[in-house]
Amino acid sequence: MDQFFRMQDIGAIVPELELAVFGMFLLIFDLMVKTKRRLGYIALGGLAISGVFLYQLRNVEYIAYGGSLVLDPLAMFFKVIFLIAAALSIAISLRYLDIERENHGEYYALILFATMGMMFMAGAVDLVTLYIGLETMAIATYVLVGFLRSNQRSNEASMKYFLLGAFSSGILLYGMSLLYGIAGSTRFDDIAAALDQRLLGNPTDPISLMAMITLSAGIFFKIAAVPFHQWTPDAYEGAPTSITAYMSVAVKAASFAMMVRVFMIAIYPLRPQWVTILAAVSILTMTIGNIAAITQSNVKRLLAYSSISHAGYILIGLIAGNDTGLTAVGLYLLIYTFTNIGTWAVIVALRRKDVIGEHIDDMAGLYYKHPTAAVLMLIFLLSLAGIPPTAGFIGKYYLFAAAIETGHNTLAVVAVLNAVISVYFYLRIVVSMFMRDATEKTGLTFAPGLTMALGIAFIFTMWIGIYPDPFIALARRAIPLGF
């Protein structure tokens, strides 16, 4: 364990390495290939191979690199989510980038790099490893957000996202350095042990609290929790829609993976303190996200606020902090990945040659022109709202159950009332699609990749909704032992 590097450690990170190698190859291929869409297929291939490697590691539990990276079911579960999210995002990008006339090879390479960073985040049990994974993801994402070079909104979004992201990383680092100061180690279990000791002497140790607060603030930025959510609508609106989709599921999932490890291991001794903070943040995030979403008429902004509120729901799982709650976090993120990518896929399809397709009116009468797409969108929206028999209901059910089980009754009531509010704005989209007449602007562009992504999202949204057993089992297996 003390030995920092052993040869077999490499085996533990093969899926990540493979992605990095593929990403670099893509950059080289970019110079040779004229049809950039092919690079997308190569990237998909890279993700698939990474998935195969991951599959071979499925039963391995291993601590690599002297205890800074682990291979456990939790990491595995989240890595699968990242791969799925990345693959579906690439699938919906292929045609979209052509329309935006920004189809470049770097795009796919950056997605692979970001995914790689996330995979390290999911496995990190050391502050330094965690931070490097986080920054790899973040920097790739900053670039992707600003990928529409000629588009002012995209540039602005990228800049905002970068500045706030860098700022939040700074705060996060500040917290990390305090923790290092307390523990003299960057490993999560050492930090937990040191905090335990420290709190034994002084339960309200100011330095520990300071470390927790700054660390939490940094993480709240990443998951877009109120009051650190302001960047989200702008970044989501300005980014290329396919990247918005990617961010809203993968970046969010990665941040939660990090959060689970940090909160449930490293600063677990401070749990009584952080539960209070998380509960307040969760309530604010759900409520403000939902209320702000009501007035949006830009679908991208609307879904941005909705994704803020979803982060608020997921926090409930951590607040509950028991078996049910942590299962709920994983399960919800998995469900959210499929459902949300499905939703964004429809928004991506709205973008056509001369139509921006972001206003809620652009979906007017969609049902008349593309009945199947409209019905799929309906199902995804119902899933986001948590209406059975869609997957979203199972996710919400699990979170509410966790809250009730651990006696957080007020939180549960606020959460369910928020679920009701959210139905209002999801139904606004439904009204537009089904109950208004089609305009000239209404219409969708389809491409094979997009159709496939829609299909996969639909199948899983319904499957998890009707027969969730296998997925619950997966999510439950992912909970690290000892909670």
Next chain:
Amino acid sequence: MDFFRQHILTIVAFLPVAGMLVLLFFNKENKTLIRVWANAVMIIGFLISLPLWFWFDRETSDQMQFVEKVPWIQTLGAEYHVGIDGISLLLVLLTTLLGPLAVLSSWDAIENRVKEYYAFMLMLQAGMLGVFVSLDFFLFYVFWEVMLVPMYFLIGVWGGPRKLYAAIKFFLYTLFGSVLLLLGILALYFAFPGIAADHPEIAMQFGTERTFDVLAFHAIAPYLMPDFQWWIFLAFFVGFAIKVPMFPFHTWLPDAHVEAPTAGSVILAGVLLKMGTYGFLRFSLPILPEATKAFVPMMIALSIIGIIYGALVAMMQPDMKKLVAYSSVSHMGFVMLGMFALNPNGLNGSIIQQINHGISTGALFLIVGMIYERRHTREISQFGGISNVMPVFAIVFLIMTMSSIGLPLLNGFIGEFTIVMGALEENLWWAVAAGAGIVLGAAYMLWLYQRTMLGKVENPANEKLLDMNMREIVTIVPLIIMAFWIGLYPAPFFEVLRKPVDKIVAKVRPDFFQGQPRLNAERVGEPR
């Protein structure tokens, strides 16, 4: 046949879904085929539900019958568990009866987006049947919510001028209630293992794992702490009272009714509202007996306010459909009053009155729909003397008016009379209030009839109205037959209700059948 008998509830509940899936493959231009198919599915659905009535074992009508139990989400302990007792039997049959009639009534009324319309109707039917047959709380909740979506679309797409407002109001209002209901269910779900562990007889039957089995919750009822029951009762109350709807949660109802297409109103009034009362009967009363007793004053007060207020508001409505909608509020107040009298007469009357309300209000909405199709207005002031031009229609309307106001020989009388008797056993004033409600009910219904049907035709637009055609007569005749059947010979209905009702009363008031001499030794319609 054996297969059919073992799975009859599943087949009855899911036949409409199967029909809907087939329907999706039809060409949307071929409207006749779609109509014929949807009607056929509904009628077959009714026919295959009839064996329930004949095979139902009256000796054990308080036990769940036709039970099917299959594991579903094992990690949660949710099962596909269906079964019916006497109470759900009647409601299932009411649903399978009203479904085809509602669909048949839409033949001419729905001209655009026919395919989607019938698809949603079939989906709705399946959802409602699922609610009445579920014995697993999780399954129940899934059906309970699933049904919101088709109803939302029925109002929102095929509704009147303010359809969007009405549809979203309906959806949000009912969802608001249901999510609190869900929290109540969860609290019970987590309470069960602890109680089962302490009581071997429960553990023997239901195990000590977490479960959503409604019967298991019935079993732990005596061991739930009173204040715990209170909270759950309140959560359930919001969920169910909104659906009923009880005053002051009724405001979604007039909007939804007025804007919904005729068939939507029929289903809404006939079946959807019963889901709320059914919820009280199946869950609140037997699972939370202590809280039920504690909340009786509040429930009775709200019921009486509902009866009087609904009737008074109905009286002042210029719009026929809105009048019938508010009359629903009043009638459902009766149902709740009878239920919370918490004695056999009250409960029997309450359930019979639910069926009656489905029949007569369903019919009244059909009647209003018929006149609306002819004149495209529902303003009472636009009509007058219609009986001269539409004699058959006038007779049908008269019968249903009488049924609604509780004239003897018709169904309404039996329900109201039994409820008043039940109320009288408990408190004179409850009965007086109920009596006042009956009088007011007679007033607004007869006044409506007088203003629209009697006198001379004064509005030239009404001179050439066609009388009911064959299809319309077919839609309404089954309801007339039912109205007379229940009015003249209700014994078969009371027969299936007696035992389940006694069981509920015994749960809520264990001392009821022991001490305390009863005012009425014999109950109406009970077989001697």
